[in-house]
Amino acid sequence: xxxxxxxxxxxxxxxxxxxxxxxxxxxxxxxxxxxxxxxxxxxxxxxxxxxxxxxxxxxxxxxxxxxxxxxxxxxxxxxxxxxxxxxxxxxxxxxxxxxxxxxxxxxxxxxxxxxxxxxxxxxxxxxxxxxxxxxxxxxxxxxxxxxxxxxxxxxxxxxxxxxxxxxxxxxxxxxxxxxxxxxxxxxxxxxxxxxxxxxxxxxxxxxxxxxxxxxxxxxxxxxxxxxxxxxxxxxxxxxxxxxxxxxxxxx
Numbered sequence: 001x002x003x004x005x006x007x008x009x010x011x012x013x014x015x016x017x018x019x020x021x022x023x024x025x026x027x028x029x030x031x032x033x034x035x036x037x038x039x040x041x042x043x044x045x046x047x048x049x050x051x052x053x054x055x056x057x058x059x060x061x062x063x064x065x066x067x068x069x070x071x072x073x074x075x076x077x078x079x080x081x082x083x084x085x086x087x088x089x090x091x092x093x094x095x096x097x098x099x100x101x102x103x104x105x106x107x108x109x110x111x112x113x114x115x116x117x118x119x120x121x122x123x124x125x126x127x128x129x130x131x132x133x134x135x136x137x138x139x140x141x142x143x144x145x146x147x148x149x150x151x152x153x154x155x156x157x158x159x160x161x162x163x164x165x166x167x168x169x170x171x172x173x174x175x176x177x178x179x180x181x182x183x184x185x186x187x188x189x190x191x192x193x194x195x196x197x198x199x200x201x202x203x204x205x206x207x208x209x210x211x212x213x214x215x216x217x218x219x220x221x222x223x224x225x226x227x228x229x230x231x232x233x234x235x236x237x238x239x240x241x242x243x244x245x246x247x248x249x250x251x
Contacts, residue, residue, distance in 0.1 A: 007036035007097055008080030008170075012062075012070040014043040016088035017052060019220065023088055024056035032097040041074040043067075049088075067163075068179035068189045075173060083173055087164040089220035099215050100167055111207040112168035112197055114150075114161040116214075119221035150211040158198070159209040163190030164219040168197075172207070176200050180246040186235055188243065195247035 009027050013020055020040070027038050038057035042050050043065040053059045060077065062070040071085060082104055084097070096115070104110055153160050168176075176196045179189050194209065201207040236243060 004035075005037040005078075005080045006034040007032070007082045007084060007101060008078035009036060009038045009084045009086060009097070010071060010074055010078060011038070011040050011053075011057070011086050011088055012043065012067050013040055013045060013049050013053065013088045014065065015045045015047045015049060017045075017047040017049045019089040020049055021052050021056070023086065023090055024053065026091045026094075027086070027097075028056055029094055030092070030097045031094050032101070034098075034101055036097055037078065037080065039074060039078060041070045043070050066181050066184075068181035072178040072181075075170075075178065078170075081170050083168050083170055085166040085168075086217075087219060089222065090164045091218040092165075093216075096215065096217070103212070103215070104167075104169070107208070109206060109208055110169075111172045111201060111209050112161060112166065113210050113212055114167065115165050115212050116150075116216040117162050117164060118216050118218050120218045151213065154210050159211065160194045161190055161197075161209065162211070165217045166190065166193070172197070172200070175204075177249055180249070182246060183242070186239065186242065187231070188235070191236070192243055192246045195243070196249070199248060 011020070011023065011027075024038065024040070030036065040050075040053040040057045040059045041062050042053070042059065043062055050059055050061070060074055062073045064070070064073070075083065082101065084100065086092070100113075100115075103113070150160060150162065176193070180192045180196070182189055182192065197207075197209050201209065
């Protein structure tokens with residue numbers, strides 16, 4: 001019989017030995033009043049990712065590589081009413097899970113959300129103003145632009161969850177039929193999952209999906225580059241049928 005947790009934190013990995021320890025420590029050190037579990041699901045790493053992860057979390061090896069495959073494989077092994085999906089290079093504040101849990105308790109109609117993202121590298125400036133701590137990195141203007149972009153998408157009725165942190169109710173995850181594994185040459189399983197939730201919301205005529213304004217995570221800026229961003233935009237427009245059919249569960 002599985003232990004019963006209120007929150008399941010799930011982290012997919014593949015060759016993340018340089019990042020996974022810091023991420024897991026940030027999850028392990030949460031000040032949270034409800035029970036939570038930490039699960040790592042690995043995609044057959046060739047480095048020390050798995051041996052590091054085993055020191056901090058229940059660790060599984062997925063039969064198939066690929067972020068979507070790994071997450072869909074592991075969710076049935078979890079027990080949390082709330083599923084928190086984090087990337088292996090994403091750091092959360094000590095009260096992150098507590099804040100998230102309270103938000104979902106207050107807003108019963110909330111299907112899923114993402115916290116605001118702050119990209120970082122090793123160089124940053126932190127300062128405290130009143131009870132709040134602020135951190136400024138070299139990505140300050142990018143972070144601000146991304147926040148405005150996702151905020152506007154939510155206002156226009158097309159919310160998009162951020163892949164480095166997605167929080168969703170367990171029952172909603174299964175009703176949306178989980179993540180879709182896109183062809184290996186395409187990016188954006190977070191966009192497809194967001195769209196599948198929008199379709200579900202329209203079907204059941206209730207629910208909300210949103211990006212939070214005052215809760216945030218730190219995630220590495222290592223994959224940020226103009227070429228990757230332009231490729232993603234190009235894919236959305238040139239291969240929109242693939243994305244549409246994936247979100248609708250037609251392939």
